[in-house]
Amino acid sequence: MxxxxxxxxxxxxxxxxxxxxxxxxxxxxxxxxxxxxxxxxxxxxxxxxxxxxxxxxxxxxxxxxxxxxxxxxxxxxxxxxxxxxxxxxxxxxxxxxxxxxxxxxxxxxxxxxxxxxxxxxxxxTASAFVSKKSANLTKIDDLKGKTIVSTSGTTNIQQVNNVNTERKLGMNILAAKDHAEAFLMVETGRAVAFVMDDILLASLVASSKAPADYQLSAEAFSMPxxxxxxxxxxxxxxxxxxxxxxxxxxxxxxxxxxxxxxxxxxxxxxxxxxxxxxxxxxxxxxxxxxxxxxxxxxx
Incomplete structure (x- = not known):
């Protein structure tokens, strides 16, 4: 369909x-x-x-x-x-x-x-990433060689692909159909981080089962x-x-x-x-x- x-x-x-x-x-x-x-x-x-x-x-x-x-x-x-x-x-x-x-x-x-x-x-807004605190990921370079996710059809997935190429980070970038699916992939461990607009990430964290388990990155992929x-x-x-x-x-x-x-x-x-x-x-x-x-x- x-x-x-x-x-x-x-x-x-x-x-x-x-x-x-x-x-x-x-x-x-x-x-x-x-x-x-x-x-x-x-x-x-x-x-x-x-x-x-x-x-x-x-x-x-x-x-x-x-x-x-x-x-x-x-x-x-x-x-x-x-x-x-x-x-x-x-x-x-x-x-x-x-x-x-x-x-x-x-x-x-x-x-x-x-x-x-x-x-x-x-x-x-600005493009950032959310991850579990236990993973200790705060900067973009911390994602080197890791599997991350963003939402299909967004500017965010374009930005993360560009950064991946420019910095030669070797990230495995997955595309989710929507924000809810992308966050679930981090929640279940299929990806270590979800790249998206900071306000949307904040809202997903706030409405998650365990908000205290997550953190937003200190470094952004974009200007506001x-x-x-x-x-x-x-x-x-x-x-x-x-x-x-x-x-x-x-x-x-x-x-x-x-x-x-x-x-x-x-x-x-x-x-x-x-x-x-x-x-x-x-x-x-x-x-x-x-x-x-x-x-x-x-x-």
Missing amino acids: RTLVLLAAAAGLMASPAFAQDGTLKKIKETGVFNVSFRESSIPFSYLDDNQKPIGFAKDICDKVVEAVKAELKLPNLEVKYTPVTSATRIPLLANGTIDIECGSTTNNVDRQQQVSFTNTHFL EPYGIMVRKGDAEFKALVDKTTAALYKSPEGEALYNKWFTSPVPPKGLNFNVPMSAAQKKAFANPSDSADPKSYQ
């Missing part, structure tokens, strides 16, 4: 210019459906709660976009369809029209901007990187609406309140608190909304 989904999604890339030309708003108005995506395990950005309903920081931001689309199209009863995506399927499914907006934890970078567009940055919500490339009208909506949210007191709801307060379903206060860079990103992929622009 996963293979069929990937093949269908890849084939759909051929149709993406048509969607961009017609426009997402026109598509939504004609079909009466707004297709919103979510991730199943990207806590606290986008994930499933105990009732298998999507929730999270990015999901709440997209809810604001949903309301803006309803108002723009004068469709108060617009149907909203939620579709799960993975790191591997999110861009193809957006390009072929299966989803209209991607609400998750996707890094905005120059390579991806060739395929999709991003709205204003909603979070800044921006997360953005993806929309189809070439659709200026829809992007403008999403940009306007997110900018207004981030610059208002509601933006900081929403951040605190998910990063400095207990979150469902287990009431975990990640205790990640808003950084100076994050405050700057909210005060001056931008879709820039350049990490230096957020310093």
